[in-house]
Amino acid sequence: MTAILATEGLQKNFGGVFVARDIRFAMQPGEIHCLIGPNGAGKSSFFRLVLGQHKPNAGAIFFDGAEITALKPFERIRRGLSVKFQVPGIFKALTVWQNLEIALQDHLSGDSLAAEIRETLAFVDLAGQARERAGNLSHGQQQWLEIGMAISLKPKLLLLDEPTAGMSDDETAKTGDMVHRLNREGMSILAVEHDMTFVKQIAQRVTVLHFGEIFAQGTIDEIVADERVAEIYLGKAQ
Amino acid sequence: MLPSIFAFLFQFGDAFAFLVLAAAGLAIIFGMMGVINLAHGEFIMCGAYVTVAAARAGLPMPAAIACGALAAGIVGIVLERLVIQRLLHRPLDTIVATWGISLIATQGTLIVLGSTMPGIGTPFGSFSVGEFSYSVYRVLLMAIAVLLLIGLYLLFHKTRYGVLARATIQVPSMASALGVNTAVVHSLTFGIGAALAGLAGGLYAPTMTLVPTMGTAFIVEAFVTVVVGGGDVFLGTAPAAVVLAFVKALMINWYGQLFGLIGLLLAVIIVIRLLPRGLSGWILRGRE
Amino acid sequence: MSGPADMGSAKPASVPSAAGRDRGHRVRRGFLGTLKLVNGPQTLGRGPIFWSGFVVACLLAGIYPLFADGWTVGNTAYFFTWTFMAMGLSVIWGYAGALSFGQTAFFGLSGYAYGVLTINIGSAYGFTFAALVLAVGLAAVFALSLGYFLFYGRISGVFLGIVTLSVTLVLETFMAQTAGPEWAIGAARLNGFNGMTGMPPLTVPWPGGDIALWPDIPLYYLLLGAMIACYLGLRIVVNSRFGNVLVAIRENPDRAEMLGYDIRRYQLGAFIIGSSLAGLSGVLYTAWGQYITPNSMGLYAAALPIVWVAVGGRSDLTATLIGTLLVLWVFQTLTIYGSQYALVVMGAMLLVTVLFAPRGLIIGVADLGGWLRARLRRGRS
Numbered sequence: 001m002t003a004i005l006a007t008e009g010l011q012k013n014f015g016g017v018f019v020a021r022d023i024r025f026a027m028q029p030g031e032i033h034c035l036i037g038p039n040g041a042g043k044s045s046f047f048r049l050v051l052g053q054h055k056p057n058a059g060a061i062f063f064d065g066a067e068i069t070a071l072k073p074f075e076r077i078r079r080g081l082s083v084k085f086q087v088p089g090i091f092k093a094l095t096v097w098q099n100l101e102i103a104l105q106d107h108l109s110g111d112s113l114a115a116e117i118r119e120t121l122a123f124v125d126l127a128g129q130a131r132e133r134a135g136n137l138s139h140g141q142q143q144w145l146e147i148g149m150a151i152s153l154k155p156k157l158l159l160l161d162e163p164t165a166g167m168s169d170d171e172t173a174k175t176g177d178m179v180h181r182l183n184r185e186g187m188s189i190l191a192v193e194h195d196m197t198f199v200k201q202i203a204q205r206v207t208v209l210h211f212g213e214i215f216a217q218g219t220i221d222e223i224v225a226d227e228r229v230a231e232i233y234l235g236k237a238q
Numbered sequence: 239m240l241p242s243i244f245a246f247l248f249q250f251g252d253a254f255a256f257l258v259l260a261a262a263g264l265a266i267i268f269g270m271m272g273v274i275n276l277a278h279g280e281f282i283m284c285g286a287y288v289t290v291a292a293a294r295a296g297l298p299m300p301a302a303i304a305c306g307a308l309a310a311g312i313v314g315i316v317l318e319r320l321v322i323q324r325l326l327h328r329p330l331d332t333i334v335a336t337w338g339i340s341l342i343a344t345q346g347t348l349i350v351l352g353s354t355m356p357g358i359g360t361p362f363g364s365f366s367v368g369e370f371s372y373s374v375y376r377v378l379l380m381a382i383a384v385l386l387l388i389g390l391y392l393l394f395h396k397t398r399y400g401v402l403a404r405a406t407i408q409v410p411s412m413a414s415a416l417g418v419n420t421a422v423v424h425s426l427t428f429g430i431g432a433a434l435a436g437l438a439g440g441l442y443a444p445t446m447t448l449v450p451t452m453g454t455a456f457i458v459e460a461f462v463t464v465v466v467g468g469g470d471v472f473l474g475t476a477p478a479a480v481v482l483a484f485v486k487a488l489m490i491n492w493y494g495q496l497f498g499l500i501g502l503l504l505a506v507i508i509v510i511r512l513l514p515r516g517l518s519g520w521i522l523r524g525r526e
Numbered sequence: 527m528s529g530p531a532d533m534g535s536a537k538p539a540s541v542p543s544a545a546g547r548d549r550g551h552r553v554r555r556g557f558l559g560t561l562k563l564v565n566g567p568q569t570l571g572r573g574p575i576f577w578s579g580f581v582v583a584c585l586l587a588g589i590y591p592l593f594a595d596g597w598t599v600g601n602t603a604y605f606f607t608w609t610f611m612a613m614g615l616s617v618i619w620g621y622a623g624a625l626s627f628g629q630t631a632f633f634g635l636s637g638y639a640y641g642v643l644t645i646n647i648g649s650a651y652g653f654t655f656a657a658l659v660l661a662v663g664l665a666a667v668f669a670l671s672l673g674y675f676l677f678y679g680r681i682s683g684v685f686l687g688i689v690t691l692s693v694t695l696v697l698e699t700f701m702a703q704t705a706g707p708e709w710a711i712g713a714a715r716l717n718g719f720n721g722m723t724g725m726p727p728l729t730v731p732w733p734g735g736d737i738a739l740w741p742d743i744p745l746y747y748l749l750l751g752a753m754i755a756c757y758l759g760l761r762i763v764v765n766s767r768f769g770n771v772l773v774a775i776r777e778n779p780d781r782a783e784m785l786g787y788d789i790r791r792y793q794l795g796a797f798i799i800g801s802s803l804a805g806l807s808g809v810l811y812t813a814w815g816q817y818i819t820p821n822s823m824g825l826y827a828a829a830l831p832i833v834w835v836a837v838g839g840r841s842d843l844t845a846t847l848i849g850t851l852l853v854l855w856v857f858q859t860l861t862i863y864g865s866q867y868a869l870v871v872m873g874a875m876l877l878v879t880v881l882f883a884p885r886g887l888i889i890g891v892a893d894l895g896g897w898l899r900a901r902l903r904r905g906r907s
Binding site for chain 3: 321329333342344345346461464465503506511
């Protein structure tokens with residue numbers, strides 16, 4: 001099977017600091033994959049490289065069987081990538097409805113647009129807030145709105161950058177549930193996450209990054225059992 | 239042959255000095271605070287007027303210029319406290335507000351002091367190479383521009399204020415957590431930028447007619463230098479001034495004064511297409 | 527021309543399937559559907575009260591010439607010539623979030639172009655209107671080439687402002703030194719600082735003698751009609767899908783790009799629309815007074831549109847239009863009492879607006895009205 005996302009020899013350095021060093025990564029379609037690692041391990045930089053916000057110094061990125069290394073960010077989105085940023089990236093001055101309308105208006109119109117917005121609102125549990133200004137939502141709701149915008153593009157691969165940051169336990173569990181439902185419909189998901197409970201809840205495979213390199217890879221049980229992984233986390237903590 | 243090479247070098251040096259002196263204050267305020275000060279030309283005008291008034295009152299030229307710079311600096315600190323400080327988180331609005339200040343200052347000066355003010359002559363006379371003659375004062379300005387760059391480097395890298403100021407722009411939250419009064423740093427920075435504008439005004443006052451709108455003679459070139467240079471005085475403004483002075487001197491040599499300006503503008507538009515974050519962004523690329 | 531195949535997947539509790547969306551879906555809205563966009567979330571003033579007020583204002587403007595002499599009416603028409611540049615800047619700055627300080631560059635360019643064309647070719651057969659179109663087209667082409675370098679170079683807000691300002695100041699400097707007789711295009715002398723004169727006013731071809739529109743009642747009606755059409759047309763533009771994307775870019779450019787929009791193209795589009803309107807103002811101004819000078823591209827001229835749009839409320843077309851007419855009127859009244867203070871007052875207006883009503887005075891008043899109404903309603907229930 002062709003990998004949904006793969007990188008070969010991906011390298012990015014700022015002066016002498018390497019945020020990605022010869023990263024050889026692959027994930028299969030339909031997978032929920034988590035990217036973990038101590039602060040500064042290069043997780044967010046990896047996302048930026050995949051999205052095209054950073055240009056790699058060397059290496060190649062493949063999406064759904066085709067090379068996308070030279071594409072602009074918006075061109076990658078049109079191929080079927082989508083992202084939820086770490087800091088909620090929504091249009092705060094506009095209503096929740098308008099936020100989703102802007103996400104969907106290039107694909108649908110009229111009644112089918114309205115129906116799809118309603119459906120998405122129900123999915124992210126914001127049906128009651130449609131007329132609310134997005135900036136007035138709670139932090140967790142803003143995160144969900146952005147997830148709603150990201151999935152309304154019907155991506156093949158959804159990137160989630162710390163989707164549960166700042167959420168209560170309740171909200172975190174609900175978010176995990178959303179991720180599972182999306183995955184059951186066939187969406188591949190790659191998430192950067194700190195919260196290990198959440199990782200255990202959703203992840204099928206886990207990649208550990210450390211100093212811009214792939215440190216370990218495996219199923220969640222293998223990673224949790226790996227003493228070296230525990231060490232880099234503890235070593236960092238000291 | 240030799241005299242025409244000298245003529246080109248002189249033009250290059252003259253353009254370089256003008257760009258550095260005109261842009262230094264603007265660049266410091268932009269680089270350190272992210273504010274584009276559209277009243278920059280009026281600080282220059284303020285420095286020029288005070289310098290001339292002090293010189294006519296009998297002060298020696300260097301002291302008069304110092305008065306001009308000081309006056310502009312004080313006005314700058316006051317304005318920073320009253321206006322700029324409230325707008326630091328809205329960079330586009332600082333442009334609009336400083337433009338308002340600029341309109342008030344120019345027209346206010348016109349109303350109070352009239353349309354023109356008697357100037358003072360250019361000191362030191364001239365010397366000649368080949369068939370052309372050159373002003374000694376302009377050579378002095380070139381030396382001052384170089385000294386100014388060295389002085390600013392020392393100020394921002396070797397003094398306590400400089401270290402605090404750079405800390406404030408790089409990690410504002412950390413700086414205030416360490417007990418740095420960031421509001422004072424901002425006021426001082428704006429004041430220094432304004433004083434540098436005043437200095438430029440004082441230095442060029444003997445070579446120009448004093449009118450309330452004299453600042454406009456500086457601002458286009460100051461803008462252009464800052465846009466090409468980006469947010470760093472030493473890695474941006476200085477190399478930008480070298481490049482632009484070269485372009486300008488070439489264009490002036492070939493087509494005349496006006497095309498010097500048009501050449502500058504075209505250079506800018508091409509540079510920003512290639513290097514969106516200016517020369518300093520390009521020199522510092524990879525260090526984010 | 528139809529939606530993607532998966533668009534009918536509306537079943538309850540289902541989630542969007544991971545199929546990847548097609549792009550380039552085109553809406554066939556029809557003429558009436560397009561007209562409906564005149565009301566939408568991107569414009570204040572949508573209810574019956576607002577539209578009644580709009581109709582009343584139009585009627586008042588329509589009968590106004592019956593109660594004033596031709597000279598005064600022509601003078602009011604002069605106000606109208608500026609509103610196009612103001613509304614254009616509202617689109618660029620207020621809606622798309624890109625601050626251009628150099629709209630006067632397009633104003634001056636089109637004004638001079640109109641002069642050169644009509645002085646050389648004349649006003650017969652309605653050519654003045656062809657010259658208008660050509661001059662505005664020139665502004666659009668200039669905006670396209672300048673905007674390409676700016677937006678495709680990813681210029682951020684502050685830099686965009688100073689580059690555009692530099693462009694207009696350099697154009698002013700250039701035109702100011704064209705006093706010599708060698709600076710002529712055909713029969714049209716550029717005339718340096720004194721400016722270009724002698725071009726014909728807009729002239730309507732008419733059997734039995736062309737009608738020249740001097741600053742008088744017919745020109746007033748023409749400009750009033752154009753202004754209303756431009757206002758309503760722009761309301762449709764900002765409420766359309768294009769307008770939605772502009773506002774999205776203003777609010778959060780990264781998110782807009784990560785929804786698959788090429789934000790550079792949208793910003794460039796807004797810049798071309800706004801700059802063409804500045805060009806239109808330039809042509810109308812030149813035709814109104816048969817006169818254009820380099821000063822129209824100078825620092826003070828460049829400040830004017832910023833003042834109108836900022837004071838009224840840049841993020842709304844209605845607020846911009848009302849604010850522009852209001853500021854122009856205040857300004858002219860002030861000039862009668864002492865023109866030298868007018869600029870000081872203008873600077874103070876800018877400063878006060880930015881400090882105390884950053885969204886603009888008209889929008890501030892509208893917000894206050896909405897807030898009061900909400901308070902009253904809550905008080906009653």
